[in-house]
Amino acid sequence: MKTKLKLTIYLIAGLIFGLSANAQKTVIKKEALPANAQAFLKTHFGSKKPSYILEDKEILSTEYKVKFGDEIKIEFDKKGNWKEVDGNSSKIPKSIVPKKIASYIKSNFPKEKVTKLEIGSSGYEAKLTNGLELKFNLKEDFIKIDK
Template identity: 80%
Template sequence: MRTKLNLAASLIAGLLFGFSANAQKTVIKKEALPANAQTFLKTHFGSKKPSYVLEDKEILSTEYKVQFDNKLEIEFDKKGNWKEVDGKEAKIPASIIPKKIASYVKTNFSKEKITKIEIGTYGYETKLTNGLELKFNLKGDFTKIDK
């Protein structure tokens, strides 16, 4: 029985290593991003040029990461939809933040700025300059504070 468990664990580890070994990060031009990502960058960052654009290809998925000189990073999914905007402790552009979330933060944390926003299956997660993490549902309604 023990050898079967060891064999199964070895197979799983081998498969996981194999999948991760096939991951490939490549520097690409901004123009090679999916159209949605290009539109997002043009809308919220105008003519600012990124310091780099990465395409991260794995067996089952592709993601893109764009970084600007101020260290602000944006992650996109394979279709070019933004997943995360991280200002690395600096304020992110207000135009990215859904109005309902921006209003909640302005009303309840008037001295704070949003430094990171992430969208997931169940909603948004934001990080404020004071370190608090706020969660919102997909409609932008506040759900909880997470620290």
């Protein structure tokens, strides 16, 4: 009985490892991005050309990663919805930051700029030039400061 259990565990572990090894990263053109991602890039970056665009395919998911120069990296989900915009310590375009969050930051941290913005199932996280990380819910209401 124990041997069958061990064998089953090894088979499952091998299957999971095999599936994850199938991940593929491919350089693609802007036109190959989902429409939502193309619209996001056009709205917030205009005609600025990315350094590269990667399609990161795994068995159960696909993500897209776009990089501009030495600074801004953007991650999109398989539908082209943005998940993260990271300026690598440089400010990200103001137009990306939702109005309510931008207003909160301007009122409470007037000298700071947003260098990273993430959206997840529970809300937003904004990183500022001073290193503080602010958490907001999906309604863009401030929740707390993370350090």
